[in-house]
Amino acid sequence: MTARQKDGRSPGRVVALCGGVGGAKLAFGLDRLLGDNLTVVVNTADDFEHLGLMISPDIDTVLYTLGGLADRERGWGRANETWHFMTSLGELGGETWFNLGDRDLALHVWRTQALRSGQRLTAVVAAAARRFGVRSHIAPMSDDPVRTIVETNEGALPFQRYFVGRRCEPRLRAVRFEGAERARPSAEVIEALQSRSLRAIVVCPSNPYLSVDPIFAVPGLRDLVMEAHAPVVAVSPLIAGAAIKGPTAKIMAELGVATSPAAIAEHYRGLLDGLVVDWADEAQARTLLIAVRATRTLMAEDDDKLKLAGETLAFADELAQPTARSQ
């Protein structure tokens, strides 16, 4: 619990845990409301080396989204993108299953060079964020390599082979995070989560199994969240049993889990103080044992992102008040 302003709102820092597209939308709203009071801790378990380049898809989605450079139609990569590199690579017989735009490529080449020269991913991402004019702090969950491996009916697949190469078509049986046991949260992530002026921890509406679980798989990170001096609030990635984008609902079905707010609450059991759900799920969510806030969670326009971010923060602030927990 932290010192609070007279209006009951804390001026403190917020940590958001985030994966790709859906999570980045809420992170955008939080960034616009909080600026440098926000630290976005991003999944790096779908990072991979491709064509000799170090690619960090979720980090880049957050960088581009918060930097105002993201393509809104496509859902990944940069706006006004061109694809001449890919076309020419195809002419050479190179691998073209993973699309890399001409503008996007600069970030991969630049990052790869920096990492090979010995820089930490955290420092490289921070430098890119500054260059893109991002005010909040974008922090990889770890500087150590963690790699998502998806066990499917077609065998074990590295994440991007499953997600992009096979478009999530194989049936998912289990997910593991190679290297997680040896990974450590970065100093920046630890500092943010241990901050005495922490106002809230927000679990963004990213895929719980593929985007948020790897963050909690980094040893120590789960404890840091549980021991933090702030309420932990998740925004459900589901609306009326479906995911807006991505394979969340398909994966939950394949894992034999109901696509309900209860399943999300259960998945994050022991971590959450509250869950934000869509109006469509309000009735179902009333049965949960944690605090629930219903609102519009569909983020079509920037205004939606700011509103949901504001609602989520207000909800967390209420939970932070001594009286809130008993409501």
Add this chain to the structure above:
Amino acid sequence: MTARQKDGRSPGRVVALCGGVGGAKLAFGLDRLLGDNLTVVVNTADDFEHLGLMISPDIDTVLYTLGGLADRERGWGRANETWHFMTSLGELGGETWFNLGDRDLALHVWRTQALRSGQRLTAVVAAAARRFGVRSHIAPMSDDPVRTIVETNEGALPFQRYFVGRRCEPRLRAVRFEGAERARPSAEVIEALQSRSLRAIVVCPSNPYLSVDPIFAVPGLRDLVMEAHAPVVAVSPLIAGAAIKGPTAKIMAELGVATSPAAIAEHYRGLLDGLVVDWADEAQARTLLIAVRATRTLMAEDDDKLKLAGETLAFADELAQPTARSQ
């Protein structure tokens, strides 16, 4: 000397020694006349690692020129090129002094990946040439790293820093080829030069100091040329004391060498059986002790390249006839 057809023309193989733009133009003409009877041995001493990518400027100029992909206006890189990668790299604060087009970049990324996986540069270049539909053989002078260092009034500069970064402005005092003493000609270069059916060796009108000298600096390569069973003919890169493009004349002046056909012949002393000069230099060249052929050496259009290639081959064929040497 090799078996010859009844018309006196050898059906044999031709080796061209070549650097960048000027040399590649003649190589284009030879390629169109000879197809897979041609091996173009290309300077690799201006190769360098940049942004973590392995760049081979002369190799690429030959690949693009012979593949019909080169930009004719600019003199380097690919036609219909775009520059979004460079723009984005600049936004990130990356190094932008060496231009890399979006299409061109595919070759660098693809090559770097192949070299890092253990492939020889010769094999990588051959694969790219096949992909680009090039019929002749493009062979790096060596698979071992050789790096041109230019000693100038501003100190020692790596070649591309001098050539591109400083646009050849510093005064050149000497040129050295780092690593040359440990380099070996590739098996493909040795095989081509030792061929019993060799018809001619052509030294293309590339910069003698920066593009051709590094080829001869590879131990054994000079001897292979001198011992080859074919006449050696150079095409002068000068026309009336000037170079068409590039710093050849400036460099010769800085080294205290007259920009004359005699200086070219002297530079290649002991290697040449004949020198092709422009009409403008015919009178001066008559005083040389080697055979001289005067023709139009300016290669503005493709037709010029084919004509000069044809003249050069005809000249070599004459020199190959027993009676020719005494003329």
